[in-house]
Amino acid sequence: MKKGDGELFLFWLLPALGLTWILAFLVFPGFAPPMSPTMSAEEVAAFYRDPNNLPWIRYSMIVFNWFSIGMIPFLTLIVVQIRRMAHRTPVLSYAYLGCLTGGPTLLFVANLFWLLAAFRPERDPALTQLFNDIAWVTFTGQVGFLVADCVFLALAIYLDRQPHPVFETWVAHFNLAIAVALAPAAFVAVTLTGPIAWDGFLSFWVRNGAIALWLAVMTIVLGRNLYRERRAGAIPEAGFAG
Amino acid sequence: MSAAVADHTRARPSGFLGRIAWHWRHDPKIELWICWWVMVSFYQLFGIVFVLMTRVMPPPRPDWDQARIVQWFSDNHTGLLVGFGIIFLVAGMTASSNAIIGYSMRRMSVSRAFAYSYIAIYSLSAIPGMLFAGILLSVGAMRPDRDPRLLAWLYDAGFLTFVGTMGVFLIGTLVWMIAILIDKNRVFPRWFGYLNICNLLTEFVVAPCWIMKTGAFAWNGSIAFWVDTGVFVVYTTAFIVLLRRMVIREDFGDGPLPDPS
Numbered sequence: 001m002k003k004g005d006g007e008l009f010l011f012w013l014l015p016a017l018g019l020t021w022i023l024a025f026l027v028f029p030g031f032a033p034p035m036s037p038t039m040s041a042e043e044v045a046a047f048y049r050d051p052n053n054l055p056w057i058r059y060s061m062i063v064f065n066w067f068s069i070g071m072i073p074f075l076t077l078i079v080v081q082i083r084r085m086a087h088r089t090p091v092l093s094y095a096y097l098g099c100l101t102g103g104p105t106l107l108f109v110a111n112l113f114w115l116l117a118a119f120r121p122e123r124d125p126a127l128t129q130l131f132n133d134i135a136w137v138t139f140t141g142q143v144g145f146l147v148a149d150c151v152f153l154a155l156a157i158y159l160d161r162q163p164h165p166v167f168e169t170w171v172a173h174f175n176l177a178i179a180v181a182l183a184p185a186a187f188v189a190v191t192l193t194g195p196i197a198w199d200g201f202l203s204f205w206v207r208n209g210a211i212a213l214w215l216a217v218m219t220i221v222l223g224r225n226l227y228r229e230r231r232a233g234a235i236p237e238a239g240f241a242g
Numbered sequence: 243m244s245a246a247v248a249d250h251t252r253a254r255p256s257g258f259l260g261r262i263a264w265h266w267r268h269d270p271k272i273e274l275w276i277c278w279w280v281m282v283s284f285y286q287l288f289g290i291v292f293v294l295m296t297r298v299m300p301p302p303r304p305d306w307d308q309a310r311i312v313q314w315f316s317d318n319h320t321g322l323l324v325g326f327g328i329i330f331l332v333a334g335m336t337a338s339s340n341a342i343i344g345y346s347m348r349r350m351s352v353s354r355a356f357a358y359s360y361i362a363i364y365s366l367s368a369i370p371g372m373l374f375a376g377i378l379l380s381v382g383a384m385r386p387d388r389d390p391r392l393l394a395w396l397y398d399a400g401f402l403t404f405v406g407t408m409g410v411f412l413i414g415t416l417v418w419m420i421a422i423l424i425d426k427n428r429v430f431p432r433w434f435g436y437l438n439i440c441n442l443l444t445e446f447v448v449a450p451c452w453i454m455k456t457g458a459f460a461w462n463g464s465i466a467f468w469v470d471t472g473v474f475v476v477y478t479t480a481f482i483v484l485l486r487r488m489v490i491r492e493d494f495g496d497g498p499l500p501d502p503s
Contacts, residue, residue, distance in 0.1 A: 142373065
């Protein structure tokens with residue numbers, strides 16, 4: 001592994017793609033403010049039929065469909081960091097790798113149902129409401145793989161016992177805190193009102209804020225690691241080959 | 243390695259928390275033990291949620307009319323929503339099971355392609371095999387006043403994705419089975435290789451659930467559900483015990499594992 005191994009290309013994809021996610025998030029009319037789960041089927045259908053909303057629902061979700069999977073190369077760089085830690089087995093990197101497609105894939109499923117609801121807004125309002133419910137419950141509630149990745153990374157950092165560990169210990173504490181912030185959103189379907197509902201304080205603002213904060217902080221710590229490794233010339237091989 | 247050997251001889255404190263702290267600080271196999279315990283905890287939680295909370299196992303009947311399906315959603319409203327909330331939260335624990343099973347294949351005298359394809363297949367399996375059912379049945383339970391025709395569709399789709407997702411488990415089990423049977427490092431006994439065949443066959447036996455609405459081969463049937471679930475429980479228990487033995491015998495070398503003493 002040399003300076004030109006391409007990891008920096010994958011790394012700089014994230015800030016570029018991150019801008020598209022922020023853009024899609026701000027433009028999607030369903031997020032500003034988040035749609036209420038208490039809307040009737042007729043109100044949901046009217047939201048999709050509204051000529052001020054419909055194009056923006058489609059454009060923002062097409063952009064999100066293009067770029068949401070772009071999170072995977074970034075998460076894969078973290079797998080490579082775990083492989084450089086002083087572990088005796090590769091199991092924690094396998095666990096991290098096993099989770100990292102799940103989160104973005106489930107976001108993708110939510111995206112498909114939003115696009116489906118917008119494809120024929122004249123459809124029976126009960127069906128539009130059903131697609132909208134599936135999209136919101138999937139988008140908000142499927143935090144399990146993200147939570148597990150935070151916990152597996154924290155464990156990997158705590159067990160990286162060497163004089164110059166790959167990440168500092170605070171990164172592990174930070175990932176555990178993010179896992180706690182994401183957890184309540186798993187119960188999104190339990191109630192249609194209050195902080196757990198999909199437009200609520202915990203399920204919408206805390207969950208999405210935690211993901212944005214995690215991406216920002218991990219971009220900085222991962223970027224520092226990648227540039228430090230390249231300044232040092234060679235990248236230390238992992239203790240366990242393969 | 244000498245440091246690890248010295249750690250082994252260090253006195254282990256008594257008491258539950260003291261022992262956990264000792265393993266965390268000194269046990270060279272701590273990563274493997276974490277994966278093993280997370281796997282065991284996941285299957286316990288899975289059983290509690292699917293059997294006791296959501297009442298999805300054993301499954302209700304596929305031939306109910308719409309009114310009875312609406313009744314089922316309302317009878318199990320809270321159990322479905324809270325239970326699947328737990329499953330959504332802990333779904334990533336399955337990665338720990340896939341990681342340690344993948345590692346068992348890295349320990350064998352076979353190509354790393356086996357471990358990688360097993361991990362890739364099983365990382366995908368939770369989505370059609372478990373999470374779709376959770377999402378669809380939660381969406382059904384969250385609005386009891388939804389059009390009964392749509393509730394009936396969510397009920398069908400929830401149970402059929404859960405019971406009728408076959409290929410990922412079929413091919414995943416096949417990969418592990420081949421690795422065990424050609425392995426020269428004796429990571430697993432041969433009988434467990436053959437037990438994989440039983441688990442693999444259940445995925446064929448369950449296929450008629452996509453066609454039958456009553457009888458032994460329907461999704462709640464005595465064969466498609468009860469026999470298959472029985473095989474799954476025996477198989478899962480066997481590999482949990484055998485993986486524990488693998489971790490105990492592990493010496494972090496490349497060749498055959500030492501015999502259990």
